[in-house]
Structures are given as C-alpha cells and as structure tokens.
Amino acid sequence: MNTQPVTVVIGLQWGDEGKGKIVDSLARDYDFVVRFNGGPNAGHTLINKDRKLVLHTIPSGVFHRRTKLVITPGVVIDPVKFKLELRQIKEFEIQLKSRLVISPKCNLILECHKELDRYLEELRGKSKIGTTLSGIGPVYADKARYLGVRIEDVFNKSALQEKLRLLKKYHRFETWNLKRQIGELESFLDEIQGYLKPTEIILNSAVANNKSVLFEGAQGTLLDNTFGTYPYCTASSCLSASACLNTGVPLTKINRILGVFKAYVTRVGAGPFPSEIREAGLNESIREIGKEYGATTGRPRRIGWLDIPALKYSCSLNGCTELALTKIDVLYQLNSYYVVTRYKLNGEVTDFASLRTEDLYRVEPELKLFRVKKSTDSLYQLALDLKNFIEDQLNLPIKLISYGPKDNEIFTF
Ligand code: IMP
Numbered sequence: 001m002n003t004q005p006v007t008v009v010i011g012l013q014w015g016d017e018g019k020g021k022i023v024d025s026l027a028r029d030y031d032f033v034v035r036f037n038g039g040p041n042a043g044h045t046l047i048n049k050d051r052k053l054v055l056h057t058i059p060s061g062v063f064h065r066r067t068k069l070v071i072t073p074g075v076v077i078d079p080v081k082f083k084l085e086l087r088q089i090k091e092f093e094i095q096l097k098s099r100l101v102i103s104p105k106c107n108l109i110l111e112c113h114k115e116l117d118r119y120l121e122e123l124r125g126k127s128k129i130g131t132t133l134s135g136i137g138p139v140y141a142d143k144a145r146y147l148g149v150r151i152e153d154v155f156n157k158s159a160l161q162e163k164l165r166l167l168k169k170y171h172r173f174e175t176w177n178l179k180r181q182i183g184e185l186e187s188f189l190d191e192i193q194g195y196l197k198p199t200e201i202i203l204n205s206a207v208a209n210n211k212s213v214l215f216e217g218a219q220g221t222l223l224d225n226t227f228g229t230y231p232y233c234t235a236s237s238c239l240s241a242s243a244c245l246n247t248g249v250p251l252t253k254i255n256r257i258l259g260v261f262k263a264y265v266t267r268v269g270a271g272p273f274p275s276e277i278r279e280a281g282l283n284e285s286i287r288e289i290g291k292e293y294g295a296t297t298g299r300p301r302r303i304g305w306l307d308i309p310a311l312k313y314s315c316s317l318n319g320c321t322e323l324a325l326t327k328i329d330v331l332y333q334l335n336s337y338y339v340v341t342r343y344k345l346n347g348e349v350t351d352f353a354s355l356r357t358e359d360l361y362r363v364e365p366e367l368k369l370f371r372v373k374k375s376t377d378s379l380y381q382l383a384l385d386l387k388n389f390i391e392d393q394l395n396l397p398i399k400l401i402s403y404g405p406k407d408n409e410i411f412t413f
C-alpha cells in the first residue's frame with residue numbers, strides 16, 4: 001500500500017482555473033509530475049522569480065529540479081511546438097536530461113491535423129467551436145480510426161512514408177509536402193530520442209515503490225468530450241478517471257483527487273455559459289484585472305460568476321476529495337460580486353446534468369450578492385467567507401486558496 005500521495009489535479013470549469021500554478025506549488029513535494037491528456041491547446045502559466053513561463057505540453061513541475069516530468073500516451077504532441085517549448089525552458093537554465101520522460105506511444109499532431117482543424121472551423125461558419133486551431137480534434141479522430149502516427153513510428157522511415165501517404169489520401173490534402181513533414185519528424189526524433197521510455201512501467205514501479213505522483217489534468221471538466229458541453233468541448237477526456245486510462249496506472253492506486261476552480265469562471269471559444277456576465281463593462285473590467293487572455297491563443301476569455309450547480313456536477317464526476325480555489329484577489333478588487341447558487345429552467349429548479357447543451361443557453365441562474373468591504377475586511381477574510389460558503393454548498397474541504405500569480409501567494413488550510 002502506497003502511503004505517499006498519488007494525486008490527480010483536475011480543472012472543474014472550462015479550463016484556465018490556475019492548475020499550472022497549483023501544480024507548480026505542490027510539485028516540490030512530489031517525485032513525479034505527469035501530463036496525461038490534451039496537447040498544446042493547453043497553456044499553463046508559471047511565474048518564477050518574476051519571470052513568466054508558459055507551458056503547453058511539458059508538465060508544470062519544471063521548476064523543481066528533483067521532480068521527474070512524465071508525458072504519457074494520452075497526450076498529443078506537436079513536434080514543431082514541442083521543440084520551441086524545449087528551447088524556452090533552456091532559457092531558464094533548467095536541465096531536463098534524466099528528468100523528462102516521454103512515451104513513444106504519444107500520437108503526433110501533423111500538418112494535416114492543423115489544416116483540417118482550420119478547414120472544419122471554416123465549414124462550421126456561425127456555429128464555430130472556437131478551437132485553438134492546434135489540430136486537437138483531428139489528431140484524436142485519426143487515432144480512433146487507426147490512422148494515427150505515434151512517436152515510435154518515426155523510427156521506421158519506409159513504414160512512416162506509407163502511413164503519411166495513406167493520411168494524405170484520406171484527407172485529400174494534395175498540397176501537403178510529405179518530404180518536409182518527414183524531415184520535421186526526424187529532426188524532432190533526434191532531439192527527443194533520449195527521453196523516450198515506457199512511461200507506464202516507470203509510473204507503476206514508482207507507485208509500487210512508495211513514490212509520490214501528481215497527475216496534472218489539462219483543460220477542464222466542462223470541456224470533457226463526453227460530459228462537457230458537447231460539441232463545444234475538446235477532444236480528449238478531462239475527468240480524473242482519464243488519468244488512469246491515459247497513463248496505465250490503475251484506478252486502485254489513486255488516493256487523492258484535487259479539483260481546482262477559479263473564484264469566477266472563464267471560457268474561451270464558443271458554447272453555452274450559464275453564469276456569463278452580460279454587462280460588457282463589468283465583463284471587461286474583470287478580464288483586465290484577472291488578465292484573462294488565452295495563454296495559447298491570446299484570445300479574450302469570456303467571463304462569468306462562480307457557478308455552484310456547474311461545480312457540483314464537476315465535483316461528482318471527478319470524485320474530488322479536496323478543492324483548491326484560485327484568483328480571489330480579482331474579486332477583492334471589485335465592490336461586490338455574485339455567485340450562481342441555482343439554475344431554473346421554465347421556472348423549475350434544475351441541475352447541470354439534466355440539461356441538454358441547448359438548454360444551457362436558456363437556463364436562468366439565481367444569483368447571490370457578496371459585498372467586498374475593503375475598509376474592514378482583509379483579503380484573508382474574503383478567502384474565509386468564500387471558503388465557508390462554498391464548502392457548505394459542495395460538502396468538500398477547500399485546502400488551498402491562491403490570491404496571486406506568484407508561487408508564494410497561497411493560503412493553505
Ligand atoms: P481544441 O481543444 O483546440 O479543439 O478546442 C476546443 C475548445 O476547448 C475550445 O473552446 C477551446 O477554446 C477550448 N480549450 C482547449 N484547450 C483549452 C485550455 O487549455 N483552456 C481553456 N480552453 C481550452
């Protein structure tokens with residue numbers, strides 16, 4: 001029996017809950033930090049000694065030199081972006097040798113996937129998903145129909161050529177220069193070959209040897225491709241259980257599930273958003289205070305109030321054992337803020353799970369007003385008030401409250 005934590009950190013909203021910072025602050029106590037889902041659609045922002053590092057694929061434990069970093073088969077890798085990320089990390093004088101491990105089973109995002117993502121969005125016209133155009137949907141679709149190209153396939157040039165020819169035909173992507181694509185893949189392989197190892201063996205033996213492991217989820221529960229707001233979602237599973245499916249570490253080994261959520265809600269891309277703030281001025285001012293622009297695409301994020309019915313849904317799907325609340329400093333800069341406590345549809349109280357995606361556009365949120373009394377209350381008092389209210393609503397303990405981007409700006413309980 002492992003007495004060390006084997007933890008899944010999972011986003012409870014539509015991504016950008018501040019998981020990167022939470023993982024960074026927990027990582028010093030973990031032997032392993034593991035990315036298991038999504039790809040470079042994710043953007044995890046870390047601040048270290050006033051310098052900012054935005055990660056897309058590499059686990060958020062980079063700053064803790066003792067911590068091993070693992071990328072497992074559920075992750076899709078864009079070779080071009082990955083090389084840039086490695087270069088960026090080098091500028092921080094962080095050594096990855098003997099720390100980073102990548103599974104050769106990871107599927108690769110190729111030029112055809114990015115092209116197809118753009119094309120599909122164009123075809124959708126007004127009903128665009130608002131994807132990050134990173135090729136995520138198409139690469140997972142090709143994986144499912146046995147057309148995927150994995151890192152391990154790059155070792156065998158003639159077999160790789162055959163796979164790419166088939167893909168080119170299937171997608172009718174006549175202008176795709178396969179020679180250039182192969183050159184790119186080979187140079188990627190040269191750079192990462194030393195990191196390739198069977199991550200399922202490494203992680204299972206770590207767990208068997210009483211090491212601590214942190215699985216870092218990407219995106220958020222409401223972007224899950226089954227339980228999220230389909231089709232306005234991402235292509236991988238974002239639930240805690242997907243940490244097992246995508247790493248090969250069995251369910252019985254997980255002993256802690258930490259759900260991360262922001263004190264208000266943001267969403268990038270299209271799709272229903274029941275607690276969205278319609279008042280343009282307020283929406284904008286929270287966006288500015290919270291610097292709510294996509295870390296991957298730079299797009300302005302949509303802003304909404306904290307949404308309890310959505311959180312209840314997410315906590316139940318993930319089986320959270322504890323919670324982390326982030327960005328309360330943003331609410332502290334307002335004079336008042338709201339929390340959505342219930343949903344009504346056609347006058348009847350309802351819950352998130354019972355609603356079809358299209359109902360979520362029409363739902364009527366009930367709001368509770370909170371005043372910020374800066375003259376008498378400290379930021380810590382606001383933290384306590386929110387903690388008590390939310391814990392009561394969700395019946396789960398909040399163990400961490402983050403109040404700024406720096407790694408030391410965090411209350412622990
Ligand atoms: P895709 O994952 O690029 O296909 O995008 C699908 C939807 O998920 C879009 O609404 C994106 O904005 C959203 N999305 C994907 N990754 C993230 C993320 O890391 N944070 C927030 N939203 C994301």
Ligand code: MG
Nearest residue numbers: 016043044295
């Ligand atoms: Mg992000």
